Amino acid sequence: MSFAELRLEGVTRSFAGHDALTELSLTVRRGEFIALLGPSGCGKSTALNCLAGLLPLTRGSIWSDETRLDTVPAEKRGFGMVFQNYALFPHMSVRRNVAFGLQMRRLPRAEVRRRTEEAIRLVRLEEHAGKLPGQLSGGQQQRVAIARAVVLEPALVLMDEPLSNLDAKLRLEMRTEIRRLHQSLGLTTVYVTHDQEEALSLADRLVVLREGRVQQIGTPEELHTRPANWHVADFMGYRNLLRLRAESGGGPEVVVTGQGMRLVGTPVGPVSAGAEVIAGVRPEDLRITGPDESVPATVEVVEYQGREVAVEARTAEGVQFNLRTDQRPALGDRIGIGVDPARLLVFPLTEPAEQSEQSGQSEQSGQSGDGPAPDVVAGSSTDAPVEAAPDSSAETAVDEPAGGGSR
Numbered sequence: 232m233s234f235a236e237l238r239l240e241g242v243t244r245s246f247a248g249h250d251a252l253t254e255l256s257l258t259v260r261r262g263e264f265i266a267l268l269g270p271s272g273c274g275k276s277t278a279l280n281c282l283a284g285l286l287p288l289t290r291g292s293i294w295s296d297e298t299r300l301d302t303v304p305a306e307k308r309g310f311g312m313v314f315q316n317y318a319l320f321p322h323m324s325v326r327r328n329v330a331f332g333l334q335m336r337r338l339p340r341a342e343v344r345r346r347t348e349e350a351i352r353l354v355r356l357e358e359h360a361g362k363l364p365g366q367l368s369g370g371q372q373q374r375v376a377i378a379r380a381v382v383l384e385p386a387l388v389l390m391d392e393p394l395s396n397l398d399a400k401l402r403l404e405m406r407t408e409i410r411r412l413h414q415s416l417g418l419t420t421v422y423v424t425h426d427q428e429e430a431l432s433l434a435d436r437l438v439v440l441r442e443g444r445v446q447q448i449g450t451p452e453e454l455h456t457r458p459a460n461w462h463v464a465d466f467m468g469y470r471n472l473l474r475l476r477a478e479s480g481g482g483p484e485v486v487v488t489g490q491g492m493r494l495v496g497t498p499v500g501p502v503s504a505g506a507e508v509i510a511g512v513r514p515e516d517l518r519i520t521g522p523d524e525s526v527p528a529t530v531e532v533v534e535y536q537g538r539e540v541a542v543e544a545r546t547a548e549g550v551q552f553n554l555r556t557d558q559r560p561a562l563g564d565r566i567g568i569g570v571d572p573a574r575l576l577v578f579p580l581t582e583p584a585e586q587s588e589q590s591g592q593s594e595q596s597g598q599s600g601d602g603p604a605p606d607v608v609a610g611s612s613t614d615a616p617v618e619a620a621p622d623s624s625a626e627t628a629v630d631e632p633a634g635g636g637s638r
């Protein structure tokens with residue numbers, strides 16, 4: 232069942248009255264590589280399983296061009312699936328694993344043989360075609376799983392964290408392999424991951440989910456440079472998130488103050504004078520200056536990272552900053568932290584609830600804005616995005632130099 236466009240319209244799935252996925256609207260164009268990205272439990276797998284036909288929708292619909300798809304059984308959708316546990320037949324050789332789906336379709340033997348060998352060649356397993364899965368490495372087994380999916384020339388390939396069982400080096404290799412296959416076979420792929428780097432490197436467009444709701448849909452560049460809200464920013468590596476107050480509003484730049492700082496940033500979304508905001512900046516977008524030129528801080532940690540170092544520095548008020556720099560400050564150095572107004576994004580603390588893709592997808596952004604923000608969030612990680620902390624505990628965060636601002 233090939234298509235020019237696959238549309239999800241308001242796709243919602245609840246379990247026991249609780250929405251695991253709320254109103255997902257997305258158009259996947261033929262040939263696109265889409266990543267569904269978000270922390271554990273955000274509804275990524277639910278979305279993929281709805282698309283695959285493994286889970287019925289609670290509300291909404293899925294369309295393959297003008298054909299309604301969500302009422303079509305999984306096996307009739309003609310999608311290929313690759314999951315993190317490869318689910319290969321252990322007693323069958325690589326070749327037989329790959330051929331299996333074609334045989335089930337009762338294709339002529341010569342065609343089965345030709346297509347099987349072609350798929351095995353594509354994933355570079357020619358030398359291992361006669362082996363059993365148990366005789367292969369994790370990466371090789373995952374390649375068999377991919378060959379088994381693509382040999383059927385599916386209209387859509389669905390992948391759910393396919394690399395999560397592999398070690399770091401193999402993950403990188405397989406990432407390239409998956410992108411190469413996607414391009415060379417002209418596949419359309421929807422790929423679930425919690426790894427922001429993986430998603431950014433693979434996908435044409437990313438869908439960032441949080442608590443079942445779309446936060447933003449956009450190209451890697453859009454998400455990287457212009458996250459729609461501070462939750463997405465947190466997920467995209469804006470490790471320095473500061474809870475401040477806007478002194479001005481409405482202009483192309485905004486002055487933000489608080490916690491002993493006065494900074495100038497660029498508003499993202501409606502920021503009015505007096506509003507509480509979250510200002511976010513990436514470690515690589517901070518500069519070390521003289522202590523009197525910008526935000527004064529003391530260097531507390533210097534971590535070697537190849538050509539650059541990661542630096543943690545703390546202000547007198549206990550606000551911790553993460554920097555990446557090719558300079559080599561020493562522990563205890565008094566430095567200034569320079570912030571370029573264009574790189575300091577200023578987000579409203581809360582925004583109108585919920586949004587989803589409606590049209591002109593690449594600029595769509597959404598916001599659930601419900602999770603209380605921390606006072607200072609410096610040093611987040613993709614695996615541990617900001618969790619809703621009670622406001623009261625967030626208030627105290629800055630007063631505790633040991634753990635206040637960093638995670």
Ligand SMILES: Nc1ncnc2c1ncn2[C@@H]1O[C@H](COP(=O)(O)OP(=O)(O)OP(=O)(O)O)[C@@H](O)[C@H]1O
Nearest residue numbers: 246250251269270271272273274275276277278425
């Ligand atoms: N069969 C189910 N029954 C009840 N709740 C479910 C079921 N499947 C998923 N959920 C809930 O729905 C929410 C979303 O789950 P989902 O598996 O889609 O998240 P995810 O983003 O894929 O997470 P992970 O990366 O951990 O797999 C979670 O809160 C989960 O507990």
